Amino acid sequence: xxxxxxxxxxxxxxxxxxxxxxxARSRARLARVLEAAERILVEEGVESLTTTRIASEARVSVxxxxxxxxDRGAIIDALAAGYFAKLEGAMDALVEAAATERWExxxxxxxxxxxxxxxxxxxxxxxxxxxxxxxxxxTADREHKRRMADGIRRIMxxxxxxxxxxxxxxxxxxxxxxxxxxAQEAFRRETKGDAALLEETKxxxxxxxxxxxxxxxxx
Numbered sequence: 001x002x003x004x005x006x007x008x009x010x011x012x013x014x015x016x017x018x019x020x021x022x023x024a025r026s027r028a029r030l031a032r033v034l035e036a037a038e039r040i041l042v043e044e045g046v047e048s049l050t051t052t053r054i055a056s057e058a059r060v061s062v063x064x065x066x067x068x069x070x071d072r073g074a075i076i077d078a079l080a081a082g083y084f085a086k087l088e089g090a091m092d093a094l095v096e097a098a099a100t101e102r103w104e105x106x107x108x109x110x111x112x113x114x115x116x117x118x119x120x121x122x123x124x125x126x127x128x129x130x131x132x133x134x135x136x137x138x139t140a141d142r143e144h145k146r147r148m149a150d151g152i153r154r155i156m157x158x159x160x161x162x163x164x165x166x167x168x169x170x171x172x173x174x175x176x177x178x179x180x181x182x183a184q185e186a187f188r189r190e191t192k193g194d195a196a197l198l199e200e201t202k203x204x205x206x207x208x209x210x211x212x213x214x215x216x217x218x219x
Contacts, residue, residue, distance in 0.1 A: 030068055033058045034082065037075050038123040046132035049075050073134040076127065080137045083124040084144040090117060091151035098158040106159060107205045110152075111179065115198055118187050125187055145180065149173040161213040171212050175205055 036058035040048050049072045055062045069075050090113060103109050118125060127133070133141075152172040156162045182201040186194040 029058075029060060029064070033060060033065055033069065034078060037079060041079065041126045041130075042122045046072075046076070046127065046130040049132070051075075072132065073136070076132055076134050077136050077140070079123060079127060080133075080140060083121060083127070084140065086121065086124075087114070087117065088144065088147055088151070090114070091148055095151055095154045095158060098155045103159065105206075106155065106161075107202050107209060110155075111183075111198060111202050111205070114179075114183060115186075115193050118183060119192055128184065129188060145176050146173065149176040152176060156209075156212075161209070162216045167215075168212070171208075175208060178208075179205060 033054060037049060037054045040053060040057055051062055051065050051069065051071065054069075054075065055065045058065070069078060094110065094113060098106070149169070149172040152175055153164070153168055156168060156172065157164055162168050179201060182197060182204070183193075186197040186201070189197065
């Protein structure tokens with residue numbers, strides 16, 4: 001599965017910044033700052049995400065950091081934007097694959113793909129399972145889930161399992177909300193994901209999406 005390009009990820013976190021870095025050198029410095037922020041998040045927790053701590057880790061001045069990331073909330077927003085971009089990039093790749101491949105178990109493909117992202121994106125887990133999410137990040141997350149739901153809609157259409165209408169958009173949104181809640185619980189229980197709960201997630205979603213497909217096929 002293809003991964004989103006660094007440019008796509010950079011564009012995502014730039015949108016969350018106080019100011020947009022114009023020069024390549026400034027963008028590279030900011031990328032280094034966010035890499036340092038993620039290391040601190042994973043190793044020390046969200047409480048340690050201060051401008052002073054991150055500037056020290058990234059070896060930049062607090063003043064230069066403050067131009068773009070004035071506080072912990074801005075840092076969290078920028079990190080979250082990067083994670084959303086990775087997840088949405090993975091969904092776009094799955095949509096492309098669905099148009100050319102024959103999937104015997106679409107739900108299994110999707111759950112396994114996103115479980116692997118949860119396993120490798122330690123910063124994403126540390127951020128979501130901590131207690132420091134900002135209101136801006138929560139709002140962005142709701143919009144992110146709508147975009148992910150649209151990815152499921154596009155996959156259903158590519159696999160010719162449904163027709164495009166308002167009902168399909170609604171059920172795909174419900175499917176994403178259910179899958180996300182269950183996946184988070186699975187990874188709260190175990191670092192690599194509770195295999196039994198992930199399997200139950202597949203069973204639940206297979207039943208739901210099979211029912212949806214049956215509605216459109218008149219079964």
